[in-house]
Each structure stands twice: as C-alpha cells, then as structure tokens.
Amino acid sequence: MQSATSRTIGLNMGPSGRAIAQPMDVDLLEALYQHTSLERVSSAQYLAMSLWFLERELRGFSAFFKKESLSEQEHGFNFAKYIIARGQSVFLDEVTKPIQEWSNVEELITLSFQMEADVTSSVQQLYSMAERLNDTRTTVFLDPVIDEQIKAEDEMAYLLGKIKFANNDPSALLIIDNELNI
Numbered sequence: 492m493q494s495a496t497s498r499t500i501g502l503n504m505g506p507s508g509r510a511i512a513q514p515m516d517v518d519l520l521e522a523l524y525q526h527t528s529l530e531r532v533s534s535a536q537y538l539a540m541s542l543w544f545l546e547r548e549l550r551g552f553s554a555f556f557k558k559e560s561l562s563e564q565e566h567g568f569n570f571a572k573y574i575i576a577r578g579q580s581v582f583l584d585e586v587t588k589p590i591q592e593w594s595n596v597e598e599l600i601t602l603s604f605q606m607e608a609d610v611t612s613s614v615q616q617l618y619s620m621a622e623r624l625n626d627t628r629t630t631v632f633l634d635p636v637i638d639e640q641i642k643a644e645d646e647m648a649y650l651l652g653k654i655k656f657a658n659n660d661p662s663a664l665l666i667i668d669n670e671l672n673i
C-alpha cells in the first residue's frame with residue numbers, strides 16, 4: 492500500500508509496495524524471469540547428472556555435479572533477489588524435466604559444457620539489453636555473474652578435455668572420479 496508520506500514525496504512503488512529508485516523495463520524484467528528459469532532448469536539438470544553418476548558408483552563425479560546443482564540453485568535465487576531489490580515481484584516458471592539418459596560420460600559432459608555456454612549467452616543478452624536501456628544497476632549486477640560464467644565454462648571445458656582423453660577407458664575414468672572426490 493502506498494502511504495500518505497510516499498505520495499507527497501512522489502516515490503515510485505513496485506507491485507509489492509517496495510520503493511523503486513529506477514523503474515524497470517518490462518522486456519528486461521521478462522528476460523530476467525527467463526534467465527532465472529534457465530538457472531533453475533540447469534540446477535535440475537545437474538541434479539539428474541549427479542544421480543546418474545551415483546548409480547554408477549562414480550561418487551567423485553556425483554559430488555561434482557551435486558555441487559554444480561546447488562550453485563545453479565543459488566544463482567537462480569540471486570536473480571530472484573535482484574528482481575525483488577528492484578521492487579518487482581518474482582513469478583516462477585515450471586522447471587522442465589531433466590534428461591536422465593546418456594550413453595557414456597563424454598556425452599553427459601558435452602551437454603554440461605553446452606549448458607554453461609547457453610547460460611553465458613543468456614547473461615550476455617541480458618547485459619546488452621540493460622546497456623541499451625541505460626540500466627546501469629543491472630549491468631553492475633551482471634558483471635560478477637559473467638565473470639563466474641567464464642570460470643564455469645573453463646572448468647567444464649577442462650573436464651571435457653580430460654574425458655575425451657580418457658576415451659571411455661574405465662581405469663582413466665576412475666582416476667578422474669578420484670580427483671573430483673574432494
């Protein structure tokens with residue numbers, strides 16, 4: 492509810508009644524919702540990957556993907572938190588069913604790398620949209636997100652490189668699994 496005081500000093504209010512310093516463009520807000528969904532879908536996908544490895548006694552890989560799943564969940568939360576900080580309400584979408592079948596480890600890791608690259612593209616699109624709209628608050632919010640995405644891509648590319656090198660050899664995969672089990 493808008494109070495008498497806020498009316499007199501002309502404060503902008505969001506749907507939740509929070510004061511808004513800078514109104515948010517509707518398309519940018521929609522893009523932020525979509526990105527929040529993408530993070531939540533990635534979290535579910537990584538969870539499915541973690542379980543796939545757990546079923547195959549590869550606990551190192553499983554722990555690695557569980558960590559990834561939790562970190563994507565945290566990213567989704569951070570985007571939602573940012574939307575709220577901008578005085579907007581958060582509307583959560585349905586999380587699509589994750590893929591749960593792969594014919595080998597390389598196929599799974601390839602998908603992980605692709606997912607990270609897709610998340611980065613989505614952040615880049617948000618960034619250029621925010622720049623076009625002179626929404627500096629959003630570009631500042633996105634700066635560390637892009638930094639983290641570059642690191643995530645690097646980590647996934649490194650893992651994919653090792654898996655390709657292992658060429659589905661069980662003993663090589665066990666060595667990588669051990670390395671990831673920390």
Ligand SMILES: [Fe+2]
Pocket residue numbers: 530533562563566610
């Ligand atoms: Fe993420």
